[in-house]
Amino acid sequence: MEVSNTSSKGKLIASGVIPFAFLIILIAYIFGPGSELLDLGIPLPEITMEKVDFLDSEIQVTVRNTGPISVEIAMADVNDRIQPAAVEPDRYLERYETALVRIPFEWNDAEPYIVGITIEDGTRFEKEIEAAAPALEPSFELLGFFAIIGTYVGIIPVMIGLLWLPFIKRISKQKYHFFLALTAGLLLFLAIDSVEEALDVSNESLAGSFNGVLLVATVLILSFLGLYYTGEKLVSRAKSSRITKPVAIALMISIGIGLHNFGEGLAIGAAVGLGSIAFSTFLIIGFALHNTTEGLAIAAPMSREKKVIGKLAAMGLIAGAPAIFGAWIGGFVYSPFTSVVFLSIGAGAIFQVIITILKWIREQGDKNLSSAAVASGFAIGMVIMYLTSILV
Amino acid sequence: MILAITILIGISVIMIFPIGSQAQTEENIFVTHSGAVVKTTGEVLDPLYTSATVEFDPMEYLRDFNYGRISQLEDGTVLREYTIIANDDEIMEVSPGIFYNVWTFNGTVPGPTIRATEGDIVRVKFINNGEKEHTIHFHGIHPAGMDGVFEPVGGNGGQFVYEFEAGPVGVHPYHCHVMPLEEHIVHGLYGVFIVDPKEERPPADEMVMVLNGLDTDFDTENNFYAANTIPFYYQHHPIQINTNELIRIYVVNMVEFDPINNFHLHGNLYKYYPTGTDIVPSFYTDMITLSQTERGIMEFEYQYPGKYLFHAHKVEFSEKGWVGIFMVNENKEGTEDVKYGS
Numbered sequence: 001m002e003v004s005n006t007s008s009k010g011k012l013i014a015s016g017v018i019p020f021a022f023l024i025i026l027i028a029y030i031f032g033p034g035s036e037l038l039d040l041g042i043p044l045p046e047i048t049m050e051k052v053d054f055l056d057s058e059i060q061v062t063v064r065n066t067g068p069i070s071v072e073i074a075m076a077d078v079n080d081r082i083q084p085a086a087v088e089p090d091r092y093l094e095r096y097e098t099a100l101v102r103i104p105f106e107w108n109d110a111e112p113y114i115v116g117i118t119i120e121d122g123t124r125f126e127k128e129i130e131a132a133a134p135a136l137e138p139s140f141e142l143l144g145f146f147a148i149i150g151t152y153v154g155i156i157p158v159m160i161g162l163l164w165l166p167f168i169k170r171i172s173k174q175k176y177h178f179f180l181a182l183t184a185g186l187l188l189f190l191a192i193d194s195v196e197e198a199l200d201v202s203n204e205s206l207a208g209s210f211n212g213v214l215l216v217a218t219v220l221i222l223s224f225l226g227l228y229y230t231g232e233k234l235v236s237r238a239k240s241s242r243i244t245k246p247v248a249i250a251l252m253i254s255i256g257i258g259l260h261n262f263g264e265g266l267a268i269g270a271a272v273g274l275g276s277i278a279f280s281t282f283l284i285i286g287f288a289l290h291n292t293t294e295g296l297a298i299a300a301p302m303s304r305e306k307k308v309i310g311k312l313a314a315m316g317l318i319a320g321a322p323a324i325f326g327a328w329i330g331g332f333v334y335s336p337f338t339s340v341v342f343l344s345i346g347a348g349a350i351f352q353v354i355i356t357i358l359k360w361i362r363e364q365g366d367k368n369l370s371s372a373a374v375a376s377g378f379a380i381g382m383v384i385m386y387l388t389s390i391l392v
Numbered sequence: 393m394i395l396a397i398t399i400l401i402g403i404s405v406i407m408i409f410p411i412g413s414q415a416q417t418e419e420n421i422f423v424t425h426s427g428a429v430v431k432t433t434g435e436v437l438d439p440l441y442t443s444a445t446v447e448f449d450p451m452e453y454l455r456d457f458n459y460g461r462i463s464q465l466e467d468g469t470v471l472r473e474y475t476i477i478a479n480d481d482e483i484m485e486v487s488p489g490i491f492y493n494v495w496t497f498n499g500t501v502p503g504p505t506i507r508a509t510e511g512d513i514v515r516v517k518f519i520n521n522g523e524k525e526h527t528i529h530f531h532g533i534h535p536a537g538m539d540g541v542f543e544p545v546g547g548n549g550g551q552f553v554y555e556f557e558a559g560p561v562g563v564h565p566y567h568c569h570v571m572p573l574e575e576h577i578v579h580g581l582y583g584v585f586i587v588d589p590k591e592e593r594p595p596a597d598e599m600v601m602v603l604n605g606l607d608t609d610f611d612t613e614n615n616f617y618a619a620n621t622i623p624f625y626y627q628h629h630p631i632q633i634n635t636n637e638l639i640r641i642y643v644v645n646m647v648e649f650d651p652i653n654n655f656h657l658h659g660n661l662y663k664y665y666p667t668g669t670d671i672v673p674s675f676y677t678d679m680i681t682l683s684q685t686e687r688g689i690m691e692f693e694y695q696y697p698g699k700y701l702f703h704a705h706k707v708e709f710s711e712k713g714w715v716g717i718f719m720v721n722e723n724k725e726g727t728e729d730v731k732y733g734s
Contacts, residue, residue, distance in 0.1 A: 057428065058430075072489060073437065073489075074437065074487070074488070074489030074490045075437055075439060075487065075489065075490065076437055077712075080708065080712070081708065081711035081712065082439055082616075082623070082624075082711060082712050082713065083424075084422060084423075084424050084436070084437065084438040084439070085436075085437045085438070086420070086422065086430060086432035086434050086435065086436050086437065087434050087435050087436075087437055088432055088433055088434030088435075089433065089434050090434055090435050091434075091435050091437065091489070099434075100434070101437070102430070102432060102434075104424040104428050104430050118490060118608070118609075118615065120489055120490060120491055121490075121491060121492075121608070122486075122490050122491070122492050122606075122608020122609050122615060123608070123609045124608075124609050124615060
């Protein structure tokens with residue numbers, strides 16, 4: 001018995017490994033040395049100017065090699081006029097490596113500039129800046145400024161939204177479902193908004209080699225799956241612990257909204273960082289209005305609980321405070337890649353929350369999602385968000 | 393709660409202030425156009441002030457005239473024989489750090505400046521060592537079969553002999569005339585053909601300047617402009633001339649894509665002979681404008697020593713390389729006695 005058992009185990013391993021070995025041979029045959037099967041043409045160099053900072057008498061460009069081959073930076077120009085410049089740490093860029101090109105230049109406030117970088121084969125890449133504005137230098141003063149903005153945009157509106165709790169508590173089950181569906185509608189809008197924003201950023205500033213759309217899709221689905229899994233765990237554990245199911249759901253909503261607010265903070269920080277004062281003001285007003293409805297989204301599932309003030313306050317912070325961190329990061333260390341990733345995570349988190357809310361309504365409401373309350377709640381949620389979004 | 397906030401703040405601070413770059417030992421210093429001094433731990437990207445490592449020497453090209461192999465025909469006419477070899481596979485460093493596929497006559501862009509006297513027989517043995525078809529089309533007067541248009545010369549050793557009488561007097565371009573023409577010209581297949589009058593021009597410090605551009609990224613716009621190919625070269629290596637000495641420049645505009653080019657001289661004016669066909673100057677100016685393959689001869693003398701700029705007053709071109717300096721030195725030979733011409 002024992003012998004045959006071992007041999008059957010061996011067979012099992014062999015039957016798993018043999019196809020794998022064939023696969024390796026196949027790949028070696030196609031891509032291996034001496035293989036002439038695939039001629040993929042001449043790889044073209046590509047660089048991306050991720051960031052352009054305007055400092056005192058100097059323009060600084062962060063350049064990343066986003067092509068398939070290494071490149072050498074040979075020359076810099078401003079508005080198509082060749083300028084002496086320095087490149088740190090050196091001009092040789094391996095794949096995905098970055099360098100800082102420092103161009104001494106007496107630039108003028110609020111004027112548009114096109115910065116160009118030419119590489120060793122004579123190819124010139126350019127990036128247009130709509131209005132030059134001094135780069136933000138990290139300081140405690142600015143840190144405080146962004147913290148206040150983040151508080152106004154994130155924490156306070158969410159807390160205001162939470163004040164709807166007593167109202168929701170007194171309403172009927174039907175109306176309660178309406179508000180839960182409303183929450184889902186609000187969130188769905190936010191999720192779509194996040195995806196759109198992520199795609200915009202990836203279109204404008206992310207190198208083609210990052211495959212922006214696929215990056216958004218991948219990160220979104222991974223964050224959705226990850227949160228869905230942990231969320232289910234949290235809910236199933238809620239049955240046997242002090243955390244109740246509504247609290248668990250509200251917590252997940254807070255986390256989802258927190259990630260979204262982080263993205264909003266990034267947007268505000270980046271707008272301030274880029275010197276677009278009008279745009280950042282609009283963002284601040286719009287997000288603040290938007291975010292009161294987020295407080296409602298958190299309050300709704302908690303409304304059937306008792307002694308919730310402390311928990312709600314904590315959740316308000318979880319949902320709102322990331323706006324502060326987002327503003328800091330957006331203002332000081334903005335990078336299109338991290339921005340796209342955070343926005344996609346936010347969208348995934350929100351989709352997960354929507355699924356959870358819908359499941360919960362279905363469980364509570366006689367296994368029915370097609371009631372008038374749910375449908376109208378969902379629709380009104382979307383419309384409210386659309387209307388507030390016009391203000392942004 | 394407090395703990396969580398502390399951790400969040402900690403992480404944020406780390407993200408906001410990224411770790412400083414590795415320690416650098418060397419520090420470079422460079423000076424900008426406006427004289428600002430910049431220190432950097434990295435490398436300097438500087439087409440102006442670093443020594444050019446380019447293979448083609450614009451200074452040598454400036455005063456290099458090829459008079460050909462001279463013999464006499466039976467009737468006493470002077471025969472000048474030249475050999476011009478075309479190539480199209482050379483990669484040249486055209487500006488520090490920038491490598492471009494130049495198409496060349498005799499290995500350089502522009503090709504050799506060939507020179508004959510009016511009435512001489514010019515015989516050019518053309519060998520095409522490139523991969524594509526090429527020709528030489530000379531501006532000037534010659535029979536139809538010598539025009540370099542309908543007689544394409546095959547690559548990899550194809551040959552043709554152009555023969556005609558030199559004329560008219562002046563400065564003329566020659567260039568490849570194979571379609572697509574723009575491509576063949578902008579890659580560098582051109583040069584200058586000077587026809588001297590039988591009665592020589594007054595002695596002078598003579599030079600040739602081919603105003604050209606390079607489209608290194610093939611977007612039908614020039615990335616560089618220059619006098620004699622290498623951007624900023626004569627700014628970094630000023631052309632040495634003397635006070636009270638006649639300077640004669642044969643200027644040929646070979647810029648493609650842009651409708652005009654021009655030539656502005658600082659601290660002085662020049663006599664200008666369009667196409668060089670007249671012996672009497674047409675203008676006395678410090679600024680002429682040239683369309684494609686327009687050319688002429690400029691003559692001037694500097695009275696005061698020092699540094700003088702010359703450049704395209706189409707400032708875009710000068711800021712992309714078409715700019716240079718004359719370093720005018722005190723003439724020690726007592727020029728009072730020297731008489732030019734008659």
